[in-house]
Amino acid sequence: MSPREIEVESYDEMFQRVKNKKEGAFIPFIVAGDPDFETSLEIVKAYVGNGADGLEIGFAFSDPVADGPTVQSADLRALNSGITTQKGFEFIRKIREFTSIPIGLLVYYNLIYQMGVDEFYKTAKESGVNAILAADLPPEEAQDAVVASEKYGVQQIFMVAQTTSNERLEKISKMCNGFLYVVAVMGVTGARKDLKISTVELVERVKTHSDLPIVVGFGISKPEHVQNVINSGADGAIVASAILDLITENLQDKEVMLDKISSFCHELKTATIKQ
Amino acid sequence: MITDGKFGKYGGIFVPELLMPALEELEKAFLKYKDDKKFNEELDYYLREFAGRPTTLYYAKNLSEKLGCKIYLKREDMLHTGAHKINNTLGQGLLAKYMGKKRIIAETGAGQHGIATAVIGSLLDLPVDVYMGAEDVERQKLNVFRMELSGARVLPVENGSKTLKDAINDAFRDWVATVDTTYYLIGSTMGPHPYPTMVKHFQSIIGRETKKEILQKEGKLPDTVIACVGGGSNSMGIFSGFLDDEEVELIGVEGGGDGVETDRTGATLCKGTEGVLHGSFSFILQNYDGQISEAHSVSAGLDYPGVGPEHAYLKVTGRAKYDAITNKEALEGFEMLSKYEGIIPALESSHAVAYAVKYAKIPENKGKTIVINLSGRGDKDMFLVAREMGVEV
Numbered sequence: 001m002s003p004r005e006i007e008v009e010s011y012d013e014m015f016q017r018v019k020n021k022k023e024g025a026f027i028p029f030i031v032a033g034d035p036d037f038e039t040s041l042e043i044v045k046a047y048v049g050n051g052a053d054g055l056e057i058g059f060a061f062s063d064p065v066a067d068g069p070t071v072q073s074a075d076l077r078a079l080n081s082g083i084t085t086q087k088g089f090e091f092i093r094k095i096r097e098f099t100s101i102p103i104g105l106l107v108y109y110n111l112i113y114q115m116g117v118d119e120f121y122k123t124a125k126e127s128g129v130n131a132i133l134a135a136d137l138p139p140e141e142a143q144d145a146v147v148a149s150e151k152y153g154v155q156q157i158f159m160v161a162q163t164t165s166n167e168r169l170e171k172i173s174k175m176c177n178g179f180l181y182v183v184a185v186m187g188v189t190g191a192r193k194d195l196k197i198s199t200v201e202l203v204e205r206v207k208t209h210s211d212l213p214i215v216v217g218f219g220i221s222k223p224e225h226v227q228n229v230i231n232s233g234a235d236g237a238i239v240a241s242a243i244l245d246l247i248t249e250n251l252q253d254k255e256v257m258l259d260k261i262s263s264f265c266h267e268l269k270t271a272t273i274k275q
Numbered sequence: 276m277i278t279d280g281k282f283g284k285y286g287g288i289f290v291p292e293l294l295m296p297a298l299e300e301l302e303k304a305f306l307k308y309k310d311d312k313k314f315n316e317e318l319d320y321y322l323r324e325f326a327g328r329p330t331t332l333y334y335a336k337n338l339s340e341k342l343g344c345k346i347y348l349k350r351e352d353m354l355h356t357g358a359h360k361i362n363n364t365l366g367q368g369l370l371a372k373y374m375g376k377k378r379i380i381a382e383t384g385a386g387q388h389g390i391a392t393a394v395i396g397s398l399l400d401l402p403v404d405v406y407m408g409a410e411d412v413e414r415q416k417l418n419v420f421r422m423e424l425s426g427a428r429v430l431p432v433e434n435g436s437k438t439l440k441d442a443i444n445d446a447f448r449d450w451v452a453t454v455d456t457t458y459y460l461i462g463s464t465m466g467p468h469p470y471p472t473m474v475k476h477f478q479s480i481i482g483r484e485t486k487k488e489i490l491q492k493e494g495k496l497p498d499t500v501i502a503c504v505g506g507g508s509n510s511m512g513i514f515s516g517f518l519d520d521e522e523v524e525l526i527g528v529e530g531g532g533d534g535v536e537t538d539r540t541g542a543t544l545c546k547g548t549e550g551v552l553h554g555s556f557s558f559i560l561q562n563y564d565g566q567i568s569e570a571h572s573v574s575a576g577l578d579y580p581g582v583g584p585e586h587a588y589l590k591v592t593g594r595a596k597y598d599a600i601t602n603k604e605a606l607e608g609f610e611m612l613s614k615y616e617g618i619i620p621a622l623e624s625s626h627a628v629a630y631a632v633k634y635a636k637i638p639e640n641k642g643k644t645i646v647i648n649l650s651g652r653g654d655k656d657m658f659l660v661a662r663e664m665g666v667e668v
Contacts, residue, residue, distance in 0.1 A: 114565030
């Protein structure tokens with residue numbers, strides 16, 4: 001499939017679409033190929049069928065230092081089921097057969113580097129990827145990635161965190177395209193019971209220093225977290241570990257797994273309606 | 276960042292955004308205190324009185340006569356806790372204290388860096404948490420006990436291959452969540468900037484002493500300096516004294532495992548390819564896609580699929596040469612030094628010894644003056660070596 005044939009909604013269009021409905025964007029995450037290629041694809045269908053406004057797709061890495069045990073287990077399951085970078089892009093192309101909502105890739109830089117930065121972005125574009133975020137690539141090291149992202153029209157996403165100074169926030173915001181990924185917690189990915197007040201304060205701080213849409217991730221695991229984040233002014237919420245836990249807990253029964261994921265996604269999406 | 280931490284194209288800062296402010300703070304503190312009079316006086320005091328510096332440059336007479344070369348051993352094995360690791364943990368531990376950090380975390384493979392960190396935790400009254408792969412915890416029970424005796428908490432890591440690289444992953448994860456109060460004390464010249472530069476700085480005392488000592492004893496520089504390379508701190512430490520002396524040949528010896536041509540090897544520079552692991556761009560053992568391979572070496576300190584970025588730079592520029600010694604050869608080196616010199620080396624250092632023996636046997640190297648960095652002592656390896664030799668202890 002050539003890039004032109006894929007109808008892809010941009011992040012801007014998507015954020016506008018949900019805004020018009022007085023909602024925030026619900027963006028679920030999955031590791032491509034977890035627990036296996038086919039099931040993974042069915043899970044994405046469940047996401048899309050239950051209100052996902054965008055998708056965050058992870059490429060498995062053997063040593064994911066920014067991720068907690070849940071995502072690491074998912075990475076290992078995917079690797080054990082035979083996922084590769086090429087198959088990861090094939091996974092994206094399969095998704096593009098049934099949805100046009102924005103797709104963001106979450107990767108570790110070594111995977112990009114080994115394929116070749118230029119080739120990686122080119123393939124990403126051709127596969128229907130909207131944006132790429134490399135978890136271990138701060139702006140200081142991102143020159144090659146930014147060049148390739150501009151060349152192929154794939155948006156480069158960066159993270160900001162509570163530890164990010166205002167000065168740095170503005171610098172990152174200038175380099176970033178599509179949306180700013182706001183890390184909700186001090187720590188790695190993983191489901192959490194509470195979402196601290198500091199997250200809401202962080203969203204407010206980011207908004208005063210950046211015009212980009214804001215998406216919050218890391219530790220968002222309940223509908224009320226989503227609601228808090230959206231009400232604090234974020235444009236969207238990424239939910240990862242809490243959904244992946246449902247995969248982990250139901251590996252024996254795929255139907256139950258898909259049912260549980262579907263109803264959980266429905267709840268999460270409902271929580272994005274602004275109050 | 277004030278500097279970019281690059282050695283040619285190697286090194287850099289490949290970490291999640293959450294850690295960037297911590298690394299900036301660390302770089303700033305390092306640059307400030309590395310030339311601070313009070314800091315250095317205090318560090319010198321501890322290096323001398325607590326760790327036992329300076330270490331001697333010992334002329335290995337018997338081995339020299341046997342090999343027809345002049346062999347000198349830099350006796351880092353004589354240091355407190357049994358290896359060069361303490362040079363770095365004292366330096367960084369003191370830095371943590373000066374920075375006002377309340378807690379230290381560290382990773383460890385065999386436990387040597389963990390022990391060196393645990394004791395400076397006692398010394399400086401800072402709580403220490405050591406991440407250690409569950410498999411290593413099982414293999415190195417004695418070292419776990421030593422760390423715990425010094426008041427450190429050992430946290431077994433059950434993820435991945437349950438060895439050093441997974442311990443590093445978990446230490447990073449801890450740090451990501453606790454950067455405000457916690458100091459991450461990395462044990463080798465690896466990781467994101469400023470660690471490779473900083474660890475080299477604190478280990479460069481090995482090179483400075485060696486240079487002074489060899490000039491006193493021989494009235495000239497050595498022909499060759501040989502050191503083992505895992506992450507690369509003892510080798511970087513001794514090489515740093517001779518980097519500008521082009522006539523001195525520098526040789527880094529990696530853990531060849533079952534052989535560089537096999538899948539069971541730790542020879543990252545000999546066999547690996549360029550890539551990003553644990554915060555820096557260097558050579559790594561990896562597959563086609565960039566998934567990190569497991570390393571293998573009889574010596575836990577060389578059992579790591581990455582290597583410090585400055586070594587990558589020294590390799591490609593040709594300033595240093597890198598080769599590998601197999602498990603079997605290392606054990607021969609171990610036995611040889613024990614037998615001829617009465618010095619039982621660490622298995623890591625045995626790689627350097629074994630290489631020196633091979634090197635000395637090449638006719639053109641006859642009569643050369645060779646310095647081996649004896650980075651650690653072999654007490655920790657007794658059970659393993661006994662088992663390999665088929666001896667019951």
